[in-house]
Each structure stands twice: as structure tokens, then as C-alpha cells.
Amino acid sequence: MADSAVHHDEPRPRFPLWSFREDVYLETIDPPGETVVVHSRWEDTTLPRPRPAVLEAMRRMSLGPISLDNVIRDDTDRRQLARLLDRVPHLVVRSFGVDREQPLVSVVPLTPQARFRLPTGPLTEPVRLSRFALIRSDGNSFVVESPLSLHRVILHRPEAMAQLGPLMRPVDPARVAPATLVLIHHLMAAGMVVEAASSDAFRPAEFAEDSDPVLATWRPVDLMFHTRSTLGRHDHDFGATYPAGERGNVEPTVKPPLTRHPIRLARPKWDDLVADDTPLTVAIEASQSYRHYATEPVTVDQLGELLYRTARVRSLGRNANEPGGAPEEPAASDRPYLAGGESYELEVYLTVDRCAGLTRGVYHYDPLAHALEPIEVRSADVDELLGTARVAANLSTSPPSLLTITARFRRLSWKYDGLSYSLVLKNVGALTQTLTLVATAMGLGTCRLDSGDVETSPRVFGLDWRAESTVGEFVVGHPAHRPEEPVPGRRPVNDADWPARARTGLL
Structure with missing residues (x-):
């Protein structure tokens, strides 16, 4: 030896x-x-x-x-x-x-x-x-x-x-x-x-x-x-180990209402979407990040449709992958994007600069009631959120509307050991991809922000950043119709004309 x-x-x-x-x-x-x-x-x-x-x-x-x-x-x-x-x-x-x-x-x-x-x-x-x-x-x-x-x-x-x-x-x-x-x-x-x-x-x-x-x-x-957050190079507990115990104090499936007077949002009709919605291939090929947005505001109905199609709660119940669930496990939910463990720890907050039918300010999206809950903030807080996003995304103007995605970490860390935060990041990717495709199909422009402020947003939203904090941001608005600037040195391969063909008549 x-x-x-x-x-x-x-x-x-x-x-x-x-x-x-x-x-x-x-x-x-x-x-x-x-x-x-x-x-x-x-x-x-x-x-x-x-x-x-x-x-x-x-x-x-x-x-x-x-x-x-x-x-x-x-x-x-x-x-x-x-x-x-x-x-x-x-x-x-x-x-x-x-x-x-x-x-x-x-x-x-x-x-x-x-x-x-x-x-x-x-x-x-x-x-x-x-x-x-x-x-x-x-x-x-x-x-x-x-x-x-x-x-x-x-x-x-x-x-x-x-x-x-x-x-x-x-x-x-x-x-x-x-x-x-x-x-x-x-x-x-x-x-x-x-x-x-x-x-x-x-x-x-x-x-x-x-x-x-x-x-x-x-x-x-x-x-x-x-x-x-992966296997192979450590000996820590990993997976669904319930580190806080099966009777631990965990986050509820849906956040309790923040106000008695939410703003009810319009719901799109299934028959209309089936008849007129943009094909998936067109949405995939047409999607891109926009840095320039028109002065024309989005409407509250457009934001309502976007949130309904991407982030609403469709059903409540035990985890479909674990029949019966653990004795004290919180109910799982089903939503339009796939999430690890069906815990759906992500929340969406909306910061509005210009939106027809909605006052400039900050709102929380209630995915169960499909409603916006106004959050009382100062005008300077709105300016700070939008200004930070503008710089982070290198936008030419203030974002028309900003979706801030937060995570209630204990929805996952209560159950999972080792991989809970990596699941959060994967779930953010699934949600932002769904938002991108649906927004593109609706003729809206988007820009995903690859950095977030874990100090400003939780403070403005009234959150304890250790329990719920920013994990993603997403700009939505009407894109300014500017001709695309060719990327120097890029040569077309594999049907490079598809995106241009997809955007023709879409935006």
C-alpha cells in the first residue's frame, strides 16, 4: 500500500x-x-x-x-x-x-x-x-x-x-x-x-x-x-432527502394574497388562440432579444394574456411523481412551464413604466387568481428598478415593462439537498424561454436580463432576500421597427433566412 x-x-x-x-x-x-x-x-x-x-x-x-x-x-x-x-x-x-x-x-x-x-x-x-x-x-x-x-x-x-x-x-x-x-x-x-x-x-x-x-x-x-450541485465529487446528501424534516415549516404552494383589491386580468380564449396563434416554428425562429422599444405602450390585456399563457396555476394537488406525497408535503401545482419537483417556487413581479390600462408602479402576479396585486412603492423605487434594468440590458430607453422573477427558496430546499438552487436556475430558464416564445407569438419584443439585483428588488418588494430573492428579469414591450444590423464576419448556414422570413408580418 x-x-x-x-x-x-x-x-x-x-x-x-x-x-x-x-x-x-x-x-x-x-x-x-x-x-x-x-x-x-x-x-x-x-x-x-x-x-x-x-x-x-x-x-x-x-x-x-x-x-x-x-x-x-x-x-x-x-x-x-x-x-x-x-x-x-x-x-x-x-x-x-x-x-x-x-x-x-x-x-x-x-x-x-x-x-x-x-x-x-x-x-x-x-x-x-x-x-x-x-x-x-x-x-x-x-x-x-x-x-x-x-x-x-x-x-x-x-x-x-x-x-x-x-x-x-x-x-x-x-x-x-x-x-x-x-x-x-x-x-x-x-x-x-x-x-x-x-x-x-x-x-x-x-x-x-x-x-x-x-x-x-x-x-x-x-x-x-x-x-x-451535481454528483460525483462530494459525499453530501443529495436529492429528495427532506433536510428540514417532513413536518418542516415550508412555503405555501401559492403566496397568500397581498391585497383585498387585486386587479383582475383578462383571460385569452382557447378557440381564438387555436384559430389565430402563431405557429411554434415561427415563434422559435422569430424570437430575439430587443434593445430598442417603441413609445407605443403595451396594454394590460397583453400583459394579462402573456402571464396567463406562461405562469398561471392550472391545477393544485400532490406531486404527480410521488403518489400520495409525503405526509406533510405541501401541495404541488401545475403551470404552463415545466419545473423540477413541481414545486413551482418562482414568483413574478411586474414593474410598469408605460402600459395602457395600468398605472405606473410595481405589482405582484397572483398566478392562482390571475390578478395583479399593487405594491405600495415610491416613484424613486420604480425609477431605480427600471434604470438598473436599462443599464443591465443596454437598452436605448427605459423598459416599457419589467418582469422580475423571484424564487421562494424553501419551496425546494425544504425537500431537496444539494441540487435545490441549481433547480431554481433551471426553472428560471424554462420560464423565460416560455415567456420569450409566447411574447414573440403575440408580436411583442423581449429581452432577458442575465444579471439581477438581489438587494434593490427584494427591498422594493418588501421581501427578505434570504427567503425570496431575484433570480431573473425580463423586459417586455413593442419593439422599435429598426432594420437589423448585420453582424460583421458572420456567414449564413443552415437556413439562416428562416428568422427573417418568420419575422415578416409578425411584428
Whole structure:
């Protein structure tokens, strides 16, 4: 085993400690001592006939970090333990401590592919903490994680954090204290510390991760979000785990009414739509983002039709994918766009600058009553919302109307672990695509905003941004009829004339 206790050529702390992951437990199979089964979250591994001291060492490892020297004193036992642990390297936690009782630092494998190998020779180049390593507190210890690593490093005691300090910038490993060097070795084995590819007394140290063209465009938080909202590179709970409990306090299916006097919106007629609506192919080919809008206002009936066809509640009930639903799960709903889990956490707020039949101001869309609920705001707040959107979308004028999409996060996070926020973003994409196609079919112009203000909008709408916040924005209006400017250097392929043909007579 390349990283076992029997290899003495690797840097050894004074008190190396060994254990299994906390979710591992051992089971001996009759007849006693013949085999032992190592149960883990990933698989059950049957190991053959361990010697008594080896079995005792493994049993103690399943209870917490131990010094193997307290149990294993025979070279034959050491070799057998090494062979057995080589079968389950992804279940072994490597720690070291300042004494035999308390670990200072632990390196926990996160996936079946995780392998821990301490450096076997002296470090000759400067080292530093990887720029992708993220440090947080779990309320009891400091935790170091990286989207590039298949391990988690736990700093159990404050002095470990102090030893981490020098690694904020490149440091010569020959100049650090022995205790810090042990920490560096463990962090390197975990992928949290990187060694310079080259160094020069007259030039800054160069690290491969800084010049890697694949990593150059990733921000650490973005890459971490990607790896933690998908499977494969972590060991967190994931999926419909009900992290708040099945009786948790969750958001209602539809927000309670905000006013006793909503503005009822017109409802389009099915027969009229079936007879006169724009074909889907035309809507797809004609859709585009508009930066210029006519002074002609949209009408309240147009906005009502758009919202009815894209965001209304069509039915209420339990989740169709889970017959009966959990005992206390809130009712699901059905709406014109598809949403993960049928939770439909998205809300739509309307900020109006110019709309025939509707006063300039801010409104919340009630998808169950198909009505607008006026929100009392200052004129300056309306100006701020519209002005921010104008700059974000690079519009030539103020948006005629602005749809702000918010998410009531607990509608998803109550049920899902790990992927709840990624579902929010996917649902926003589904809603904005539906809005785009329907608006195009109606002869309206749209522009999706790819950034949102999570401070201004919740404040104006009277929301706690931690519970409900902006996740998307969408401009709707009549497009100004300006000739399209050709994109320099673009050559037509695959029926490039279809969009122009689709827009002819549509707008």
C-alpha cells in the first residue's frame, strides 16, 4: 500500500492517526474471524480472515482516530493491515495530532476514486494554498474544501488554522517549522496545497493552476457550485432527502394574497388562440432579444394574456411523481412551464413604466387568481428598478415593462439537498424561454436580463432576500421597427433566412 503505515519513506508526523469514515462499520461473519465485512455508503467489501490484532485495529478505526502503534506491534500484522486497507483506501481517514488522543488535522475521502498519497521526497519548490481551496466553519471545526479535490480537510484545533496562515502566499518549505511541514504534506496529498512548477529568485513563483487554460476562466465559487450541485465529487446528501424534516415549516404552494383589491386580468380564449396563434416554428425562429422599444405602450390585456399563457396555476394537488406525497408535503401545482419537483417556487413581479390600462408602479402576479396585486412603492423605487434594468440590458430607453422573477427558496430546499438552487436556475430558464416564445407569438419584443439585483428588488418588494430573492428579469414591450444590423464576419448556414422570413408580418 503506497500510503500505508508500513512505508517509512514518507514524512511522518509524531502522532499519525488512522480511522475509517464515520459512515463505515464492520461486521464479522460466522464462523467468527473467518471474514469481516466493511460496510460503507458506497458498497460492502468482504475481507478475508484478518489476524486478531488486525481485526482489533480495524474495529478501533471504525470508532475514531487511533495510533496504529497502540495496536499493531508485529510486522506480519502491519503487512496484513496494509493489504486489507489497500482494498478500501477510499474509506480510510488520515489524521495527525499533537498527542495520541486528539487529532489536529484529518483528511477525509469523499468518493470511491479518492486516493491519499503523502509526498515521498523533500519539497524543493515554493508551496501555497490552492486558489480553489475554500475555508469555512462547520460550527465546530474549520473545513477546507476544493472542487478540484476528492478530499475534505478538517482542522480540529485553532493551532492548525494558525499553521495554515503562511500558506496564503508562496512559501519556501525549507523555511517552515516541522509541524507546519507535516500540515503541508497532508494538504498536498489532499490537493489543497500546490507546489510551484518553477521558481526564480528574481521572478514570482509560477503555479500550474494559474496558467491552466481550462481553470483560467473558473472562479472557485462557481466551480464549487458546479461540483456540489451535481454528483460525483462530494459525499453530501443529495436529492429528495427532506433536510428540514417532513413536518418542516415550508412555503405555501401559492403566496397568500397581498391585497383585498387585486386587479383582475383578462383571460385569452382557447378557440381564438387555436384559430389565430402563431405557429411554434415561427415563434422559435422569430424570437430575439430587443434593445430598442417603441413609445407605443403595451396594454394590460397583453400583459394579462402573456402571464396567463406562461405562469398561471392550472391545477393544485400532490406531486404527480410521488403518489400520495409525503405526509406533510405541501401541495404541488401545475403551470404552463415545466419545473423540477413541481414545486413551482418562482414568483413574478411586474414593474410598469408605460402600459395602457395600468398605472405606473410595481405589482405582484397572483398566478392562482390571475390578478395583479399593487405594491405600495415610491416613484424613486420604480425609477431605480427600471434604470438598473436599462443599464443591465443596454437598452436605448427605459423598459416599457419589467418582469422580475423571484424564487421562494424553501419551496425546494425544504425537500431537496444539494441540487435545490441549481433547480431554481433551471426553472428560471424554462420560464423565460416560455415567456420569450409566447411574447414573440403575440408580436411583442423581449429581452432577458442575465444579471439581477438581489438587494434593490427584494427591498422594493418588501421581501427578505434570504427567503425570496431575484433570480431573473425580463423586459417586455413593442419593439422599435429598426432594420437589423448585420453582424460583421458572420456567414449564413443552415437556413439562416428562416428568422427573417418568420419575422415578416409578425411584428
